[in-house]
Amino acid sequence: MNLPADLKVSVRRDVDLSKYCTMRIGGPARFFAEPRTEDELVELVQFAREEAVPFFILGKGSNVVFADEGYAGLVITLIHFNDQDIRINPTTHEVAASSGVHLYRLALACRDAGLSGTEFLSGIPGTVGGAVMMNAGFSRFAGQMNEIGDLVREIRVLDEAGQRQTLERSRLDFSYRHSGLEGKIILEAVLQLVRRDSAAVDAEIRANFDYRNEEQDLKHPSSGSIFKNPPKPLPSAGRLIDGLGLKETREGGMLVSPRHANYFINAGHATCEDLSRLIKRIQKTVFNEKGILLEPEVRIIRA
Numbered sequence: 001m002n003l004p005a006d007l008k009v010s011v012r013r014d015v016d017l018s019k020y021c022t023m024r025i026g027g028p029a030r031f032f033a034e035p036r037t038e039d040e041l042v043e044l045v046q047f048a049r050e051e052a053v054p055f056f057i058l059g060k061g062s063n064v065v066f067a068d069e070g071y072a073g074l075v076i077t078l079i080h081f082n083d084q085d086i087r088i089n090p091t092t093h094e095v096a097a098s099s100g101v102h103l104y105r106l107a108l109a110c111r112d113a114g115l116s117g118t119e120f121l122s123g124i125p126g127t128v129g130g131a132v133m134m135n136a137g138f139s140r141f142a143g144q145m146n147e148i149g150d151l152v153r154e155i156r157v158l159d160e161a162g163q164r165q166t167l168e169r170s171r172l173d174f175s176y177r178h179s180g181l182e183g184k185i186i187l188e189a190v191l192q193l194v195r196r197d198s199a200a201v202d203a204e205i206r207a208n209f210d211y212r213n214e215e216q217d218l219k220h221p222s223s224g225s226i227f228k229n230p231p232k233p234l235p236s237a238g239r240l241i242d243g244l245g246l247k248e249t250r251e252g253g254m255l256v257s258p259r260h261a262n263y264f265i266n267a268g269h270a271t272c273e274d275l276s277r278l279i280k281r282i283q284k285t286v287f288n289e290k291g292i293l294l295e296p297e298v299r300i301i302r303a
Contacts, residue, residue: 007047009033009040017070020077021061022125023298024221025272027070036080038187045162045185048074054303057185059130060102062224067302068272078129085188088113093193094153099129099186103136107205116196119204120146123212125224129186135174140211149174151191158185177228177297217257220265226279227262227294237294238262240286251278272300 015032018024031053035041048055054073058064061077081100086109088095093115097106107122120138121131130136132155137147154168160183173180212218227237235243241261249256253270256278257263264278279296287293 008043009035011044011074015075017066017075020058020075020079021065021223022221023061023065023223023270023275024266025068025270025275026066027068027272029066029071029073029075031074033074033076034080035076035078037082041076041078041081041185041187042158042162044074044076045158049162056301056303057129059099059127059133060125062125063130063134063136063297064299064301065223065272065275067300069302071301071303073303078127081129083127088115093195094190095193096188096190097128098188099127099132101128102126103128103131110193111198111201111205114195114198114201115193116201116204117151117191117193119201120208121148122205123208128189132186132189133179133181134177135179137177138208140208140215145176147174147176148189148191149179151193153190153192155181155189156187157181158187160184215260217259217263217265220257220267222257222263222265223298225262225297226264227282228297230292230294234292236262240290240292240294241282244285244289246282246285249278249281251275251281254278256282276300 011031011033013031014028017026017029033044035044056071056075058075058077060079078100082098083100085098086101086106095110103121103124103126106128107118110118124136124138126136131148132152135147135149137145139145154166156166159165229236238261247256247261248258252274253266253268254274255265255267257265283294
């Protein structure tokens with residue numbers, strides 16, 4: 001297939017997707033593009049739909065892994081998509097952020113404005129769009145969970161027909177690691193925050209980073225939590241895996257982290273197939289021993 005010469009954004013061929021995912025595994029994308037503006041994104045989506053080319057929207061790649069054979073369609077990464085676009089309303093304490101804004105940058109902008117609510121997002125290696133799509137969350141306190149869906153007042157999306165649409169809070173359906181936005185492309189999110197002293201916000205950001213550095217394996221390529229936590233009062237996925245002595249279980253180059261049992265790390269030249277085998281092995285062992293089927297949080301993309 002020939003690409004149209006008048007596309008506003010460059011489309012590359014055979015791009016190594018492992019460089020765009022935090023697990024550092026995955027094959028090549030047949031087509032790959034990095035739009036910076038809304039018009040460029042809309043044009044790419046229209047092109048893909050008109051040509052019947054499958055496409056995938058990628059954020060920072062911290063919760064997805066591509067198959068070893070790669071992706072046969074168009075991967076559109078939003079890591080540069082209006083990535084500086086953060087608008088703060090000091091009167092209403094609302095923050096509008098493009099889906100391409102990195103979460104750490106968002107948290108620091110809110111801190112500097114004396115607004116609180118996004119501190120828990122600061123250590124998540126993702127973008128606003130990816131976080132909203134999966135309703136990302138984190139807490140260093142047992143039994144507590146902060147999720148970005150709790151903050152969302154409205155979002156702008158490209159809907160399944162390629163039309164821009166604003167969805168208010170009443171039309172959204174957030175739950176644990178779920179947003180109900182499948183099929184839509186997030187353009188922007190408006191978050192409702194609260195006023196707080198910047199020094200206190202900064203202290204919370206630092207405390208979250210300290211916790212992550214102490215408790216989680218951040219020195220090796222990973223996708224963060226591999227499994228969703230089972231519903232309460234069941235133990236967390238990490239506790240279940242650790243309790244069965246499964247830390248350091250290995251399949252090829254993929255290893256259950258010795259520091260955090262719900263982290264799988266790329267210990268060297270791992271493949272997506274290694275990851276798939278290790279997921280199935282851990283699922284089978286936990287189910288056989290505890291009767292609990294762990295549901296993957298990481299998404300393996302095949303096309």
